[in-house]
Amino acid sequence: PILHVDGCTAPTWTFDDLVAWHWSYVCTETWTERYYDHESKTWKTRTRSETRTIRSGNHATDFMVHDGTGGMAVKLTTFERVDMGSQIWNRKRRGDNTCGPYAKSRHGGSLKHNWSLTALRKGDPAYIMARIKSRHHDEIPKGNVGFNATRVHHTLEAVGEDAPRRRAKISKGNEFSVLSAKNSSASRLGPWILLIVGAMALMLV
Template identity: 30%
Template sequence: MVQQNIDFIGGGFKLTLPYTFGGWILWIIGLIITGIGVVAAVSDPVGLAVSVIGLIVMAAASPGSMSAGLHKMRKEAIAPEILQAKAEQSGYTMENWFLQQSTLVPTNDPSDWILPAPGPQTWSNNMYAPHGDGTPLPEHPAKVGTPQPATMTSYLIFAGTAAILTLVVGAVITMDEAAEAGIVPALVIAALGLILTLVNFFRAKALRQMLDTPTSLVRSAAVGHPELVGQVRPWAAGTMTVHVDSNQSMSMPNMLGYEWTYEQKQCRTVTDNEGNSREECNWVTIRTDNGGMPFILQDGTGGIKVNLESFKRTNYGQFIKRWDGAFAQTLGKQLMASAVAGLLGGARVKAHRWTLYGLRSGDPVYVLGATKPRPATEVQADPQADGTVGHTTIEVWGNEDAPGMKCTLMRGTELSNVGKSRSGLEMMVPPILLLLGGLSLIGLA
């Protein structure tokens, strides 16, 4: 039934356009900027630099090959009352107009369930027992298969063109004797290409690992490095309530893992070579914190203990909630923030932002970890663990990689994580163009 709604095999090329109002606005803005750059380039080829910005915006606004289909599937598969309840909890809220305090809960979560997931009222009292009839959950790879992103999409057209135009602009500046830029443009382009190539190489490698690793069922999981997909449920220790930055008014219950950041918008007055002054503002990270606790991964065939805090690589996806304000949460903190920013860099603090990411009970989760036997004393002390059932006697750890396999924990199922990804070719071609082109420009300098 699922595969009738969306083709999980992306193929060679797929034209991808935005599927949300915000995405279309961004895409159109990018198109306008690109057009302005083309017009400017008629009189000066360096004007193509403006087109590069527009093309990058269009590339960013172009979704993955399956994003639109998965978004539509989620809206059709999830019960309307559940979607309505989430919609009422999402969006922007002005908490205090005078203090300019507001909250933001994303209205679109690409890492959330795409197909219906069992609610807490249907969960078994035994956390290791199968759910219902013991078949895998609807969104498990055993049911829907492993999706394959399209090799090329609109993103590659825009990003690749942006890379080529960047090289053209670099060549024009390099060969312009009046500019006296020398080898600098070539080095900048090559360095940018190298950085992006390395970053995207590891991203593509992680995607390939997810695509190539077969997903195991919990009931048949053995000691080793299995890939598991399922629903987050509390272990014996239960869940926790996270108080962001130790503030009771910024709390989130039912958490199993979290990461929050506190940022300040710091502004400074800078003066250019001609004596003109302007204000320059940047968001600066002041504090961060993260943590977690063991949870049960339930895939329908059974539950297995996962030690979240042991994972070195976690990706919680979209943030859960963001709190913004013109002032710190207390007068003392506001005075301290202003004093520290002023002393260290002569900055003025104009805004504050707290952002929470995490894993909550009921969320989908993808885990690639090392399964090891649980201590015998722990199994014996666990009243729900049956020593004769394999998956109740093992647990998942994230601190021991295998050759060619990195332990990873991601919010979302394999379907949602692969579905929003781009192919390895799309990740690698634009930065490699920049790297090789930048090195070639060195010969022109």
């Protein structure tokens, strides 16, 4: 499907290569207010701000993952945990008049607008933890291997079902990039811990 962020049909607000996305229009209002300070018994001013989501949208489509030797169906709509990574696009102003309207001030202050988009694109690497099961007979592509070199893989699908000690999820990126980001502080301190233990052993000897 084609995505027009916030309904805007401007070319730079239109995407046609996404399998999953989440966009949002967030507005931050800043204003100054006058208040009475009971301790000093004087009137003072202070700056306040409020950030609120005005509009948003999301979508997910089942897709095929391919490792170069064959493909497998991924039932993206069955996953509760999908990490699409950092933003791939953002804007501070409306694209054109087809976009949704600007938010209005609530407190008479100045407004800052931000539209952002996170997504999984076709061709993006993905780390998938899932249950692998056979597809229903009616969903398996017809034809022999000569016409469909990945037919054997097409008989399988990945679904977002949890299992003991394993939570089903999809994360943007490959296995190395996803797992390396989860290194604990203990693992980073590992060499220092070994040095301390080694020094203690030498002292005991």
